[in-house]
Amino acid sequence: MSSIDSVLKENRLFPPSDDFRVKANVSGMEGYNALCEQANGDYEGFWANLGRELVSWNKPFTKVLNDSNAPFFKWFEDGKLNISYNCIDRHLDARGDKTAIIFEADDGKSEHVSYRQLHARVCQFANGLKLLGVTKGDRVVVYMPHTVEAVVAMQACARIGAIHSVVFGGFSAGALRDRIQDAQAKIVITANEGFRGGKPVPLKATVDEAVAMEGSESIEKVIVLRRLENSSAAFNDARDVWWHELVEGQPTQCEPEWVDAEHPLFILYTSGSTGKPKGIQHSTGGYLLGALTTMKWVFDYREGDIYWCTADVGWITGHSYVAYGPLAIGATQVVFEGVPTFPDAGRFWQMIEKHKVTTFYTAPTAIRSLIKLGGDLPKQYDLSSLRLLGTVGEPINPEAWIWYHEVVGGGRCPIVDTWWQTETGANMIAPLPGAVATKPGSCTLPIPGIIADIVDEAGAPVEPGKGGFLVVRKPWPSMVRTIWNDPERFKKTYFPEDFNGQLYLAGDSAHFDENGYIWIMGRVDDVLNVSGHRLGTMEIESALVANPLVAEAAVVGKPHEIKGESVCAFVVLKGARPEGDDAKRIAKELREWVAHEIGKIAMPDEIRFGDNLPKTRSGKIMRRLLRDIAKGQEITQDTSTLENPAILEQLAKSAI
Ligand code: ATP
Ligand code: MG
Numbered sequence: 188m189s190s191i192d193s194v195l196k197e198n199r200l201f202p203p204s205d206d207f208r209v210k211a212n213v214s215g216m217e218g219y220n221a222l223c224e225q226a227n228g229d230y231e232g233f234w235a236n237l238g239r240e241l242v243s244w245n246k247p248f249t250k251v252l253n254d255s256n257a258p259f260f261k262w263f264e265d266g267k268l269n270i271s272y273n274c275i276d277r278h279l280d281a282r283g284d285k286t287a288i289i290f291e292a293d294d295g296k297s298e299h300v301s302y303r304q305l306h307a308r309v310c311q312f313a314n315g316l317k318l319l320g321v322t323k324g325d326r327v328v329v330y331m332p333h334t335v336e337a338v339v340a341m342q343a344c345a346r347i348g349a350i351h352s353v354v355f356g357g358f359s360a361g362a363l364r365d366r367i368q369d370a371q372a373k374i375v376i377t378a379n380e381g382f383r384g385g386k387p388v389p390l391k392a393t394v395d396e397a398v399a400m401e402g403s404e405s406i407e408k409v410i411v412l413r414r415l416e417n418s419s420a421a422f423n424d425a426r427d428v429w430w431h432e433l434v435e436g437q438p439t440q441c442e443p444e445w446v447d448a449e450h451p452l453f454i455l456y457t458s459g460s461t462g463k464p465k466g467i468q469h470s471t472g473g474y475l476l477g478a479l480t481t482m483k484w485v486f487d488y489r490e491g492d493i494y495w496c497t498a499d500v501g502w503i504t505g506h507s508y509v510a511y512g513p514l515a516i517g518a519t520q521v522v523f524e525g526v527p528t529f530p531d532a533g534r535f536w537q538m539i540e541k542h543k544v545t546t547f548y549t550a551p552t553a554i555r556s557l558i559k560l561g562g563d564l565p566k567q568y569d570l571s572s573l574r575l576l577g578t579v580g581e582p583i584n585p586e587a588w589i590w591y592h593e594v595v596g597g598g599r600c601p602i603v604d605t606w607w608q609t610e611t612g613a614n615m616i617a618p619l620p621g622a623v624a625t626k627p628g629s630c631t632l633p634i635p636g637i638i639a640d641i642v643d644e645a646g647a648p649v650e651p652g653k654g655g656f657l658v659v660r661k662p663w664p665s666m667v668r669t670i671w672n673d674p675e676r677f678k679k680t681y682f683p684e685d686f687n688g689q690l691y692l693a694g695d696s697a698h699f700d701e702n703g704y705i706w707i708m709g710r711v712d713d714v715l716n717v718s719g720h721r722l723g724t725m726e727i728e729s730a731l732v733a734n735p736l737v738a739e740a741a742v743v744g745k746p747h748e749i750k751g752e753s754v755c756a757f758v759v760l761k762g763a764r765p766e767g768d769d770a771k772r773i774a775k776e777l778r779e780w781v782a783h784e785i786g787k788i789a790m791p792d793e794i795r796f797g798d799n800l801p802k803t804r805s806g807k808i809m810r811r812l813l814r815d816i817a818k819g820q821e822i823t824q825d826t827s828t829l830e831n832p833a834i835l836e837q838l839a840k841s842a843i
Pocket of ligand 1: 457458459460461462463464465503578579580581582583604605606607608609610630693694695707709710805807
């Protein structure tokens with residue numbers, strides 16, 4: 188491919204304050220560069236030292252990286268450990284009474300769980316799983332509300348060496364069945380109901396439906412948490428087991444199963460933004476090390492922090508930065524069951540005030556929707572406890588970044604824009620907040636030890652300002668080990684022959700700026716080709732979002748006789764969706780705005796307004812569906828991970 192043109196210019200620079208820098212775990216660019224030099228000098232030694240320093244091993248490793256069967260890499264393969272031991276037991280002496288989890292339910296009630304209490308709950312549940320015949324290597328599907336028990340379920344699986352596969356509690360029976368079948372799971376752990384936005388979510392009913400479907404025959408037992416006293420959910424005595432009955436009388440001790448570092452910890456299916464979800468298989472040792480190094484460097488973890496990652500455990504972010512990372516480092520973290528808009532759009536800010544959150548990590552989609560619903564709301568709360576903000580999931584548009592920085596962070600908190608994927612296991616490209624000056628919209632520099640690069644189709648480096656394929660040149664400890672059941676797809680997708688099987692291909696396009704900062708431009712699948720110029724989606728969308736009227740935008744290409752492709756933009760305004768002449772007038776204004784902001788080449792030929800955009804359940808815009816709509820075609824692609832299918836119909840009729 189020819190390279191991708193970059194049209195967005197964003198030069199605002201935000202260095203860390205002196206105070207932040209001095210106290211940070213990695214202090215100043217000297218600190219960052221020193222780590223990078225260590226990694227460059229002795230790559231394996233660098234990771235081996237971190238592995239010894241941060242992870243507690245039952246049997247220390249002597250081998251570091253095994254690349255003899257590339258790209259099926261192994262890390263620390265002769266070491267033995269247990270991740271639940273690392274997350275809980277090793278803290279008990281020094282921090283047994285420290286709060287591990289502050290749980291806040293959808294209805295606002297909260298509960299504090301200490302490390303000692305968490306240990307007892309995990310052990311009892313792990314003993315219960317054993318009683319049901321679950322052993323090392325068995326697959327267990329977790330389909331739970333985002334509660335303490337979800338974390339307990341994952342930790343308990345890990346404690347006995349069972350492989351969990353968490354399925355987001357909003358997925359349909361069909362999507363759940365597909366994952367049960369692919370993983371050949373023995374057990375489903377669920378709750379009779381979940382709660383989101385004041386309404387019960389009938390989790391058990393969905394499990395019943397999924398387990399009754401063809402393909403779910405592997406399921407032997409369903410464990411049911413009684414989240415709601417009076418639920419109409421059915422209970423099948425032969426198959427279902429109440430959580431509280433299972434753990435009753437179980438010992439509060441359970442010897443961890445010491446597993447090899449390469450033992451699979453979990454399978455997690457990707458969001459499905461670009462196609463059929465992939466069953467990403469992660470290891471135990473390398474994965475844990477990725478979570479720990481990034482907790483320390485990217486989230487700059489310090490004793491006393493109150494950490495809050497808003498992601499559901501159904502996503503990779505909820506694995507690495509809820510279920511494992513914060514516990515492994517001994518933090519106190521908030522786990523929130525509900526949604527950001529219930530009872531109103533001030534919920535996040537109110538909770539930050541209430542729990543004195545220091546470190547807050549959320550997604551651009553949440554930020555954009557909260558700006559739309561109440562850009563001034565944060566000002567009503569005391570957010571002075573915050574010291575660090577983070578984002579993940581999509582590129583954050585510079586205007587949303589500035590709002591987050593000023594209105595939420597009071598201009599005082601660094602923002603870590605963390606680029607990573609289900610496949611990478613941990614943050615990969617992100618500013619270390621006491622070292623790297625940030626720029627709105629850029630995820631900045633790779634984390635030390637991560638050898639990220641941007642190359643053209645021949646695998647050659649691209650010059651600054653030119654877009655290309657984002658790749659990683661060396662294997663890293665927390666990387667995906669394979670796609671469950673599909674090693675061929677693993678090779679083809681991530682280590683394609685186009686690059687001689689040598690580079691990890693992320694599937695995103697990106698460019699370097701003149702300071703060597705990385706800018707994600709969008710998915711490779713979504714790149715537009717307008718009059719010979721290849722354009723990423725992010726820059727045009729960011730230009731649109733910078734207009735005061737616009738809340739969200741998604742841009743796709745539409746076949747065009749002369750230009751090859753024309754730009755079609757789907758736009759959500761902060762106010763009501765315009766119609767008729769209003770829509771025409773605003774569309775014209777926005778087209779001119781884009782032409783003025785980034786140039787005529789990026790000017791949308793067509794603008795369509797909607798109340799919302801099609802998104803995955805984790806809040807990512809699904810442009811592949813919008814492409815069909817722009818072309819006026821029927822949608823025949825996989826929509827099983829779509830959050831709001833009804834929006835497709837509205838957008839299909841939205842041409843003005
Ligand atoms: P699928 O692979 O099935 O299409 P997905 O890629 O949406 O699903 P995830 O692994 O949840 O599934 O998402 C990873 C992707 O999210 C990245 O490849 C990138 O496109 C996007 N992303 C995540 N964080 C950032 C970020 N900070 N900046 C830009 N993009 C990001
Ligand atoms: Mg992906």
